[in-house]
Amino acid sequence: MTDPTTPRRTNGLRMLAVAIVAVAAAGGALYVARSRAHRDWPAMTPPLAIDPPAVAASGAAWPAFEQAIAALPAQRERLGAALEGDDPAADRARLAPYTEALRRFDLALASGETPVVAPVEADRHGQRPYLSLLELARARSLAARLDVTNGHRAESLAVGVKIASLGARLGQQATDWLGVAAAGAIEAQGHRAMARALEGEPIPPDALAAASAAIDATLSLPSPLHRANAGECATSERHLSAFRGKSSAELLATTDLQRPNEQRAGWSLLPASWILDIDATIAAVRHECRRIDAALRRPRGDRTVGAPRRYTNESRLTVGQWLDNRVGRVLLDLLGPSVIGFVERDDGVYASRYTARAALAIATFRSQNQRLPSSLEEARVSASPQPLGRGRAVTFDAAARALTVTFSADRPHANRFLTRWNFSM
Secondary structure: OOOOOHHHHHHHHHHHHHHHHHHHHHHHHHHHHHHHHHHOOOOOOOOOOOOOOOOOOEHHHHHHHHHHHHOOOOOOOOOHHHHHOOOHHHHHHHHHHHHHHHHHHHHHHHOOOOEOOOOOOOOOOOOOHHHHHHHHHHHHHHHHHHHHHOOOHHHHHHHHHHHHHHHHHHHHHOOOHHHHHHHHHHHHHHHHHHHHHHOOOOOOHHHHHHHHHHHHHHHOOOOOHHHHHHHHHHHHHHHHHHOOOOEHHHHHOOHHHOOOOOOHHHHHHOOOOOEOOHHHHHHHHHHHHHHHHHHHOOOOOOOOOOOOOOOOOHHHOOHHHHHOOOOOHHHHHHHOOOOHHHHHHHHHHHHHHHHHHHHHHHHHHHHHHOOOOOOOOOOOOOOOOOOOOOOOEEEEEOOOOEEEEEOOOOOOOHHHOOOEEEOOO
16 A cells, blocks of 8 residues: 555655745856956955155144134134135125134245144044145135235245145145045136236236246146055045945944945845955956046146946956955945046146246236236246146137136036136236
8 A cells, every 4th residue: 555645755855946046046047146246346456555755744734724723713604605705805804704714824834944733633623634724725826816906916825835835745745535625626726816817917926936936936846546445445444444344234333334325235145244355356446546546647648547446336246246245345335436527637737837827928928028028938938747637728818918728518526617817018
């Protein structure tokens, strides 16, 4: 007699076999996905070295600037809009709380030394020191404009040159994107003060010669972007090293990952105990840093930096990218910088330097000949030592008495810098 339980036992064995095959197939698919996800993963390379700055800095110079920052008023309004307007009475009221800070800032500028900016996250005003220096530069530029109104053109020109030179030198010291951006903005404030001083009556030749020599020195400086990139990469590695040995649950609990992010939902698919492979993550960071470094070292106008690789891009998402996330793919997306805007700003800074030099040549010609030149050639404006950047050109319109910087429409950051210098007779 046949055992009535045999069919059930056979069916159970069959179901178990099918389940084993299914699990094996799923495991095989996951293995293939994992292999595919890791097949082109970057190999570990040495970290980027931070090149020495082109301008020497003095640690002893920083306390004077720090005292100026400490004197900034606790309650103050933003000066950006005031710099675009022209209301001397309102400007004097805005600057009244800055009197002591500007006095100390002038003393710091008078030394002519480049300070080593203190590496602190925030000063007593809750700002990074570079941003506080930018606020001082804005206030001093506004004060210089008032000095022009009072007839002190040569003095205002000298102040503008000092601010511009400070910004150029600070950019050479910066090892992060914020420092480079703030330094460029400081330099631009100096150029604004210079433009206002040059637009009116002629300035004595000796003052123009001193200003020209100082601006010439900034034209020979290299781009600061590759130093900033190397510094940011070193910072990223320090942050990643702090994650070593932590589970995905611990990472989710950190403050840095609490901000909204389109890729953050992927963390919910990870086992809570998953430990990230920090070495593989750092290898990917170094690969991206070297790609950017190679682009930043090309000549101005040819520094095309593509968008960073998105390690969790939905368009090519594989199972392995989420489930085999032993490396910090989401972290890589958060840390991956986009430097296109910084390249455009750096080109703008350099074009502004060259325009300032051309403006001084025009002012010198006017001082010597009691008229404006008919062209840049007549004013003996030499060609720019470096390309001005893609789509930029500097032209002088004698009839309009204006020196202008033109740029192509696809350069969204170009208009952040002064684009017109006016002259009168």
